[in-house]
Amino acid sequence: MREHSGGGDPARSLALLWRKQNPRPVRNGKQNLSVDRIMLAAIEVADADGLGSLSMRRVAEKLGVGTMSLYTYIPGKGELIDLMLDTVYGETDKPEHAPGTPWRTKLEQVARENWALYHRHPWILQAGVSRPPLGPNVTAKYEYELHAIDGIGLTHIEMDTALNLVIGHAETAARRDIDASATEKDSGMTDDQWWQANEPLLSKLADYTEFPLASAVGQAVGSTYGTAYDATHNFEFGLQRILDGIEVLVSSR
Template sequence: MTIEYSGTGDPARSLALLWRTRERPSRRGGDLTVARIVHAAIEVADAEGLAALSMRRVAERLGVGTMSLYTHVPGKGELLDVMLDTVHGETARPDDVPGGWRGRLTQIARENFALHLRHPWLLQIATTRPPLGPQVTAKYEYELRAVDGIGLTDLEMDSVVTLVTSHVHGAVRGAVEAAQAAQRTGMTDAQWWQAHAPYLEKVLDPRRFPLAARVGTTAGQEYQAAADPHRAFEFGLARILDGIEVLVRDRDTTTGHTEPATDR
């Protein structure tokens, strides 16, 4: 799988595109704009995968010449940054999430999980140097507000948000791979399991692999698959929140902060 990297474009040009500080009027390509180009690029990546994304392919989707894109977008590096920033604007950011900070972090994690399911190509872009655009910044601001005022230091707040979103990034990969496997093979996980389970029972010796046989059989019967990525995501998220709750409780004893972890 090819990995792309955000932040590879020219910094001045990328930031100008991200914040639309110098959008030029179109001289060719009709009503071509940065927004139209970016949305077409996202459609290509969603439908055909990141490997298919190129300036030429985007131009074909828009029905314009490839060179007309460069009037608005300097190159693929800058385009990827604006694509990332654009899709990160899709996450819902309600102010009235029940459940205290724990409920807020749960809502954020589930929104990020759903975002990656809608745009699986996000998993193919390394964002250790994230696009510093308005949507990414607004999303980060919202996520920090989930843990603001509960007794954590600024660095701990950043670490908590990173911990939760990193869990999402790892957990959603299994869900994306399961969905893609079903699309490309024409067989669901349940169908695959039903086809393989009877043969596995014949060859798997429970005396040699007692735990694998017992636990694997229980899990397989429950999931009707080798794994359940959605259940793994929720289980891992709950355990992460349990750990954060210990940290917050420790802070409570020294600061006197009284916000409940949840509304339970």
Template sequence: MTTEYSGTGDPARSLALLWRTREPATRRGRTDLTVDRIVRAAIELADTEGLAALSMRRVAERLSVGTMSLYTHVPGKGELLDLMLDTVYAETTEPPPAAADGWRARLEAVARDNWALYLRHPWLLQVATTRPPLGPNLIARYERDLRAVDGIGLTDLEMDAVITLVGGFVHGTVRGAVEAAQAAERTGMTEEQWWRAHAPYLEKAMDPRRFPLATRVGAAAGEEYQAAADPARAFEFGLARILDGIEVLVRHRPGATGTDTDR
């Protein structure tokens, strides 16, 4: 699987493009070609063909322009990738549920919103963002996420850590859902069909005396999931446990009373 890295472009040029502080280029030729059109075409390409297909040449072909025309607006692939990320982050800047719903509902909404974002844009899983694109939509997303846990008794560092924890959990669990969907598309076989084809042979080959726990638990899980795993169920179970753990942290703060809906 292709792995790309955000934050590899020229810092000054990337930030100028992300925050749109750069003066638009003036040149002869296509006047309808803009940064936004280029970024949207790149996102559509990655959505339909995967991140491995992304190149300045392929984006230019999608826009029916010469490759050099793109460089007038975007210096290179590194800056383009940062722009793509910040653009799709705008899809997750809606405010969480009202304060009356409590921090738990707000944080759950953040997690589900991010889960849905990865399903819409699976290529996000192939981008390492330890050096994130510091654009307006990423900052707005961070602000939105922090509001979910603001005022519940956590320190600033703990608030950041909670958001990082939830984001990392979603990133890890949604990968299984994306890979399952891609496997079904590329093989023409659903998870249930795959499981039914393999389970009978596994039962014959595996000695339950050697693997008693794997036999018992695996059989129960396979019967329930009709697959080797159920990413959506893992997400639901894990999210609830993470929220439970955060609730313990909040409740042990001095002066903490009542349920999370009181905060």
């Protein structure tokens, strides 16, 4: 089953996210448990082995405590995931830009911060976030990112949509990049090695003369990047084209 934010009790998640519910630390052997210790241990588990490996039992083992002791602090896995997401979203850098900084520069910074966030915590891409945890870090991130395009002539709806477009592009490119790295690790071969190993068979069986344009473009990409898809190039190229489109809209006002 796919994990997603908002999968727990919303009232209890929000109380934890905004720290309206914070039991006193309880000494358990040599361990002092708290909401933050449990949540940080859960992030370490997900960073190492993915969201599919996360369970209350696995977190308890990492902390060296009994599983049931975690439920004194966090009701269950659904609320824990909300806490994890809100915490890592709080990692994005939020520098104060000098007055007069172009909006494109600020929006580029937003895109790169999200690109970096997905690479630090790939498990975010394994979680459905259509119902984001409305905690303080998620809210602060959204507020900061909106300021990148505040006052440039977009409506509130257009601001939200433009921001989603930029962050969605970073997410898609990061997902392809992370998937490619996982494939290389699992197979023990780089993309370039895989293509070199399979090119003789492809050349023998495929008639590329039927697809001259696909053949020419594919060969150009392969010779340039050593792969059929270079995520970094596509991220950079796509980001600039998205910003170009927003600029056209802004200039038309």
